[in-house]
Amino acid sequence: MSALAPVLILAVWTAVIAVGLCLGRVLWVFLRFGARAVWRGLGPWQPGRADQRVPRVAPGAEPAHLSYYWRQLWVDAWSAAGFGIRVVWKEFSDPWVHRTVRNLFRGRHPSGRPGRAPINRFGYVVLVAPGTYLGALLGAVLATVLLGVSLAFFGLLVGLVWLGCATAVPVLRGVERGWALARGIRVKCPYPGCYRPVPLAVHRCPGCRASHGSLRPGRYGVLWHTCVCGHRLPTTRLAGRGKLTALCPHCERVLPEAVGTTRVVHTPLVGGTSSGKTMLMAAIVEGLHAWDRNGDLSVEYASADDRHAFNDLNQELNSTGWAHATTGGQPRALMLTVTRGRRRRLLYLYDPMGESVSDAERVRAQQYLKHADGIVLVADVLADSAVRRRLGPEDTERAGAARPSAQGPWETYQKLTGELNALTGRRKRLPVAAVVTKRDVLDQLLKLPKPGARVDAWLELEEIGLGRLVRALGHDFKAARYWAVSARAATGTAPLEGEQLRAAEPVLWLLAASGMKTAALSAPGPEPEKRYTPA
Numbered sequence: 001m002s003a004l005a006p007v008l009i010l011a012v013w014t015a016v017i018a019v020g021l022c023l024g025r026v027l028w029v030f031l032r033f034g035a036r037a038v039w040r041g042l043g044p045w046q047p048g049r050a051d052q053r054v055p056r057v058a059p060g061a062e063p064a065h066l067s068y069y070w071r072q073l074w075v076d077a078w079s080a081a082g083f084g085i086r087v088v089w090k091e092f093s094d095p096w097v098h099r100t101v102r103n104l105f106r107g108r109h110p111s112g113r114p115g116r117a118p119i120n121r122f123g124y125v126v127l128v129a130p131g132t133y134l135g136a137l138l139g140a141v142l143a144t145v146l147l148g149v150s151l152a153f154f155g156l157l158v159g160l161v162w163l164g165c166a167t168a169v170p171v172l173r174g175v176e177r178g179w180a181l182a183r184g185i186r187v188k189c190p191y192p193g194c195y196r197p198v199p200l201a202v203h204r205c206p207g208c209r210a211s212h213g214s215l216r217p218g219r220y221g222v223l224w225h226t227c228v229c230g231h232r233l234p235t236t237r238l239a240g241r242g243k244l245t246a247l248c249p250h251c252e253r254v255l256p257e258a259v260g261t262t263r264v265v266h267t268p269l270v271g272g273t274s275s276g277k278t279m280l281m282a283a284i285v286e287g288l289h290a291w292d293r294n295g296d297l298s299v300e301y302a303s304a305d306d307r308h309a310f311n312d313l314n315q316e317l318n319s320t321g322w323a324h325a326t327t328g329g330q331p332r333a334l335m336l337t338v339t340r341g342r343r344r345r346l347l348y349l350y351d352p353m354g355e356s357v358s359d360a361e362r363v364r365a366q367q368y369l370k371h372a373d374g375i376v377l378v379a380d381v382l383a384d385s386a387v388r389r390r391l392g393p394e395d396t397e398r399a400g401a402a403r404p405s406a407q408g409p410w411e412t413y414q415k416l417t418g419e420l421n422a423l424t425g426r427r428k429r430l431p432v433a434a435v436v437t438k439r440d441v442l443d444q445l446l447k448l449p450k451p452g453a454r455v456d457a458w459l460e461l462e463e464i465g466l467g468r469l470v471r472a473l474g475h476d477f478k479a480a481r482y483w484a485v486s487a488r489a490a491t492g493t494a495p496l497e498g499e500q501l502r503a504a505e506p507v508l509w510l511l512a513a514s515g516m517k518t519a520a521l522s523a524p525g526p527e528p529e530k531r532y533t534p535a
Contacts, residue, residue: 033087041079063228064220190332190333195330201249222235275379279323280485280487296521322403331368334350375416379409481522
């Protein structure tokens with residue numbers, strides 16, 4: 001026992017030195033260095049300074065940086081934690097082991113100065129060096145444990161932040177989707193050759209004009225995306241995404257500004273060549289502006305292109321009194337925003353060329369019919385062969401001057417109805433507005449009765465002979481209403497406001513079917529004053 005006493009005393013002494021050094025200095029030094037290293041590892045803290053941990057945006061990929069929460073949050077936390085632990089053990093290795101402890105075991109002062117006497121060198125080697133090494137080792141281990149526990153709590157907070165952001169993504173997407181469904185917003189491309197659904201438009205950065213195809217809450221950001229140029233782009237309609245320039249992701253053409261925030265009402269005008277579709281569309285637009293002037297609603301062109309297109313058409317009508325036949329394949333929709341009260345609609349008016357309903361194959365090619373919310377059937381009664389046979393010489397001359405269509409209303413409807421049902425699958429849920437055109441001519445014919453307030457009853461008269469058309473429309477569609485309009489009286493240099501208002505009623509009725517409060521404007525009223533420009 002006496003032989004072991006010096007060893008035990010030395011062991012106790014070494015333990016005292018180790019614990020005292022650890023708790024008195026080394027542990028706190030290591031913790032300070034480790035915490036400082038973790039803080040530095042979360043940097044760089046200078047804006048614009050490069051960081052090799054941040055991945056570069058690959059060419060051809062979405063021109064936006066990944067959101068900090070998506071990846072960089074974990075990268076920074078992991079690298080900062082690892083850097084802090086490594087710094088602790090680096091401090092343990094140098095200066096404590098490689099300099100301080102090594103000098104002590106060599107009989108030198110911790111600073112490296114040689115011991116002056118043998119007793120000093122003996123004390124350094126036997127009494128101080130082992131305790132110093134164990135104290136530094138114990139301090140490094142305890143600092144690592146304490147730092148690890150702190151980093152574990154930090155990692156838990158990081159996980160909660162990530163979970164909150166990850167949860168916000170489907171919540172915000174769901175809220176926006178529910179808001180769009182509640183308002184009936186289903187975006188479709190208005191351009192010929194496309195007409196495809198647009199679940200998410202491509203948005204241009206106002207800073208560098210880069211195209212962002214995934215501008216919604218996701219891995220690039222919850223509330224905004226950061227473009228490669230540094231510009232922040234909002235990810236939701238409520239945050240202002242609708243103010244950015246939007247493009248169709250399929251044909252890459254610019255969509256109207258209201259397309260993502262306003263319900264679209266697709267309204268194709270269907271009729272044969274020279275049935276008066278284009279002039280009726282012009283009369284409808286003039287009529288909507290007439291209602292606007294009366295203060296009953298507000299009408300604006302959806303884009304500058306729509307304004308220019310209608311101005312060109314109006315200039316043509318003012319100079320010649322006629323609209324040239326529509327050509328050029330599938331039509332581009334003329335887009336108007338119509339507002340009444342708190343309800344707003346984006347109206348798509350399609351004016352296809354008359355040949356598009358000349359046979360079933362051409363009708364099938366009119367892909368915009370898939371999205372129709374209502375149909376305007378343009379009926380040129382003068383094109384019906386049975387009606388023309390009843391006309392006398394004088395009436396025949398008047399009818400010929402009105403340029404009747406080569407295809408009658410019944411033939412047009414027969415070509416349309418079957419293919420429309422095949423394209424949409426919901427013909428029975430669509431309203432149809434049947435508009436008899438060229439009323440100014442019809443009112444001057446001697447052998448035919450004049451159209452009255454009940455246009456459907458007038459079509460069923462024996463002299464007109466289109467009762468089967470009225471019965472078919474009532475059977476095949478959800479609802480049908482009838483109008484007789486003089487587009488020439490509603491357009492041109494001296495239009496009649498009453499006829500303009502009447503020309504817009506079919507579209508106002510279709511807008512009412514979409515939930516807009518315009519039914520009162522399209523209610524049957526008194527017969528218009530028959531003051532028409534002679535045909």
